[in-house]
Amino acid sequence: MGMDRLIDKIIEYKNPTVAGLDPKLAYVPEYIRKECFAKYSDPLEASAEALLCFNRALIDALYDIVPAIKPQAAYYEMYGWQGVRALTETIRYAKEKGMIVMTDGKRNDIGATMEAYATAHLGVTATDAGEVSAFDADMLTVNGYLGTDGITPLLNVCKERDRGIFVLVKTSNRSSGELQDKMIGSKRVYEVMGDMCEAWGADTIGKYGYSAVGAVVGATYPEQLTELREKLPHTFFLVPGYGAQGGGAKDVCGGFDKNGIGAIINSSRGIMCAYQKEGCDEADFAGAARREAIRMRDDIMNAIASR
Numbered sequence: 001m002g003m004d005r006l007i008d009k010i011i012e013y014k015n016p017t018v019a020g021l022d023p024k025l026a027y028v029p030e031y032i033r034k035e036c037f038a039k040y041s042d043p044l045e046a047s048a049e050a051l052l053c054f055n056r057a058l059i060d061a062l063y064d065i066v067p068a069i070k071p072q073a074a075y076y077e078m079y080g081w082q083g084v085r086a087l088t089e090t091i092r093y094a095k096e097k098g099m100i101v102m103t104d105g106k107r108n109d110i111g112a113t114m115e116a117y118a119t120a121h122l123g124v125t126a127t128d129a130g131e132v133s134a135f136d137a138d139m140l141t142v143n144g145y146l147g148t149d150g151i152t153p154l155l156n157v158c159k160e161r162d163r164g165i166f167v168l169v170k171t172s173n174r175s176s177g178e179l180q181d182k183m184i185g186s187k188r189v190y191e192v193m194g195d196m197c198e199a200w201g202a203d204t205i206g207k208y209g210y211s212a213v214g215a216v217v218g219a220t221y222p223e224q225l226t227e228l229r230e231k232l233p234h235t236f237f238l239v240p241g242y243g244a245q246g247g248g249a250k251d252v253c254g255g256f257d258k259n260g261i262g263a264i265i266n267s268s269r270g271i272m273c274a275y276q277k278e279g280c281d282e283a284d285f286a287g288a289a290r291r292e293a294i295r296m297r298d299d300i301m302n303a304i305a306s307r
C-alpha cells in the first residue's frame with residue numbers, strides 16, 4: 001500500500017535515487033547504432049532496437065544498486081510504435097530484474113479517458129481473451145490540473161493493484177512559477193496542488209506514513225521542496241532536476257523527512273551520458289553509468305547524514 005514497495009527497496013539499497021531512462025539516439029554509443037542499423041532497414045525499428053540495447057545494458061549495470069528506473073514516454077514515442085515497443089520491453093526487463101518502474105507520462109484527461117490511461121499504464125486491459133496488462137508500470141507521473149475527476153480512476157487502480165502516482169506540484173523548469181507560484185487566496189498554486197495530493201492519498205497510507213499519491217517537486221527549487229516536506233507529511237516526493245539541470249545534493253536534502261525518507265531523486269542525462277562526461281571508451285558506457293549512480297547515491301546520502 002502507498003509507496004511501501006518503493007520505500008522498502010530504497011531502504012534495502014540505502015539509495016534514494018532513480019535512474020531516468022530518457023534515451024535519444026545521440027546518447028547511444030556508435031557501435032550499438034551501427035549494429036542495429038546494419039540489421040534493420042526500417043530506421044525507426046533500428047533506432048528502437050538501439051535504445052533497447054542501450055537500456056538493457058544500463059539496467060544490467062544498475063539493478064543491484066539503484067531501486068528504480070523512470071522511463072520518459074516521449075523519448076520512446078518519438079520512434080513510433082517501434083519506440084513504444086522498446087518502452088514496453090524496457091519496463092518488462094527492469095521488472096524482471098526487480099526494479100520499480102516509474103513511467104513518466106505526465107498524463108491527464110477527464111474521467112473516462114483517464115481511466116483508460118490508468119488501465120494502460122498501471123492496470124489490466126480487458127480483452128475478449130481475458131485481462132492482460134499492457135505496460136504494467138508500478139507508478140505513473142500525472143498532471144492534476146483537471147481535478148479530482150482526473151485522479152479518481154488512478155486511485156482505483158492504485159488501491160486494486162498496489163500502484164502509485166506522482167502528481168506535478170512544483171516542477172523543476174525555469175518557467176514553472178508562471179502559474180505554479182501564483183496566489184490563490186493566501187496560498188500558492190503549488191501549495192493548493194500539494195494539499196490536493198494529501199487529500200487524494202488519504203485512504204492509501206502505507207506503513208511508512210506515505211500515501212500512494214506522491215508529488216513531483218523539482219530539485220531546482222530547494223526552498224519550496226523544504227517547505228512542502230513540512231506541509232505534506234503523507235506525500236512522497238519524486239525530485240527531478242539533480243545533475244544536468246543544476247540541482248545538487250544540498251538542494252535535495254530538504255525533500256527528506258527526519259527519518260531520511262520521503263523522496264526519491266531522479267537523474268536521467270547525468271547517468272545515461274556519464275560516459276560522455278567522463279570521456280571514457282564508449283564501450284564502457286554502462287560502467288560509467290554505474291560509477292555515476294554510486295557517486296550520486298553517496299553524494300546524497302552524505303548530504304542527508306550531515307544536515
Ligand SMILES: O=C(O)c1cc(=O)[nH]c(=O)n1[C@@H]1O[C@H](COP(=O)(O)O)[C@@H](O)[C@H]1O
Nearest residue numbers: 072141171172216218240244245267268269
Ligand atoms: O516528472 C518529471 O519527472 C519531471 C518533472 C519536472 O518538474 N522536471 C523534470 O525534469 N522532469 C523529468 O525528469 C527528467 C529530468 O532529466 P535530466 O534533467 O536529464 O536529469 C526528464 O525525464 C524530465 O521530463
